[in-house]
Amino acid sequence: MTAGDTLRYALTSLHGARARTLLMLLAMAIGVAAVVVLTSLGEAARRYVVDQFAALGTHMLIVIPGRSETGGVGPATFAGETPRDLTLDDAFSLTRSATVRRIAPLNIGAAPVSWQGREREVTILGTTAAFLELRRFTMKQGKFLATGDPTQASAVCVLGVKVRNELFGAASALGEWVRIGDRRFRVIGVLGTEGASMGMSMEDTVIIPVAAAQSLFNTSSLFRIFVEANGREAIPRAQTWIRDTLRLRHQGEEDVTVITQDAVLATFDRILRALTLAVAGIAAISLAVAGILIMNVMLVAVTQRTSEIGLLKALGAPGRDIRVVFLAEAALLSLLGALLGLAVGMAGTWLLGELFPNLDFSAPWWAVSAAVGVALATGVLFGWLPARRAARLDPVQALSRR
């Protein structure tokens, strides 16, 4: 039996059992479509996060108090435990290198902010004028913190746009005095809307001078120091330099972690890729289910077509030919199902793209080829048992049953 005839024969039997064929195509298609849509969702999320990070500004290093074992992004990075304080003086000592363009210390805390009886609990960031440039934020209104002596705790603040709207509504905020904790600050500016930092929206924060934040939260330590290196090539040298400088200042103890933006980016990239893989794996289970369905239906088909199999043997088909015919049926089913699933999946990702235009949905090629590959493999794998059973039928018995 030639390959072409085998395929044609398999097609006639698929065509002969249309309802069964459609059902199996559907099962396979759902599995493949699920993989395509879910992986493109995962990939879109990953790309979104990575892009967000890239938007932070390029040549950035972040100094975190506490030593992380790996030097990468460990638990301490985000837990922010502080074995030794990182001071404002530490921060400004870092500017004395050609590799460093600018630095911005950061203090963080939460406090109620109120104006004329309206009160909101928001995140308070204490920093310096350099922060605006360093993080590529823009102002919607007014000015950012003034350049000047950073140890001066002047009573001014910059509002995130959401805070502004919730406290002031239609009223003008500039020049007004708001109460933060137990102090009063004058509003000198409102941040633009596009700002987001490390997944934290800047719309919901209030920025005050770092010295003011230190006294507000009654602490002399910093939460982070942001350092912008003088160009991409300067990053490694800046990293060493920061480490060395701070070790000297901390009596020879290496008790800070310096991470580069690249490292953070790589970590998030890894985490989200793993997530996408996991989701793809879960979707692939439906492929296995489709495979089992194919096996079950093929087994039924073998029983239903016993006398046909007997006939083929009587006409001179070796067991091998019969096995190949049934395998071809299973393979055709899964291939056609996979193609159908691809079409549905593509349509699905297109639809997602229409619904969420600012995310980039496209199924990664590895997921698409894996889905089709797994579909084919399951089809053939689960088609194997029925095909073997068909090939081993005793022709006399098979013919006697009508």
Add this chain to the structure above:
Amino acid sequence: MIELRNIHRVFHVGDQQVHALNDVTLSIQPGEYLSIMGPSGSGKSTLLHLIGLLDRPTSGRYLLDERDVTDLDDAETARVRRETIGFVFQFFHLVSRLSAADNVALPLVLAGIAPTERAQRVAAVMQAVGLADRAHHRPDQLSGGQRQRVAMARATIMAPAVILADEPTGNLDSASGKEVIALLEQLNTRGMTLIIVTHDADIGRRARRRLKMMDGRIVEDDSA
């Protein structure tokens, strides 16, 4: 050319043994016309299946064209069946989703013969069984007699040396039955060995050599 030596065929049903063929020795020359008769369960079909290589003897030897075919492997048996044996069954055994012509072409497909040659040969045998105008009908659009003629066209398309017919008229009215027998005898006059298993004494009598079976043994072997 067909030579059976001390053939036994024993079926095991539970802990019971059924001796379907009991020491059958038989020799059939090319071009012979044989009928096999006998009561139900006497082993006629079993004998035919063995000759057609659909079944294997429990013991004994089977020589076909002087070649021992008792222990051939699956691929070789299939080949011998394909090239030297044509089956005609009581229940026609047509593939219902295929047209008459496609059913007839099946042995050629299995033999890997190219479609153009297939079409010619199918047309020729369909003509020979008088169904040229029914080639594209499906089996359920044909009468019983027509179906059996399609089955005969299929059995002969590989020009086998032996035609084995197990109660070919068992499901037909007497007129269609006569047509079918006439066609089979026509094949025999062209030189094919013809073996018919039948319950119909009139049909059985027509053969030049008549076997009678009883309890798995050949009890009569008349050549007239």
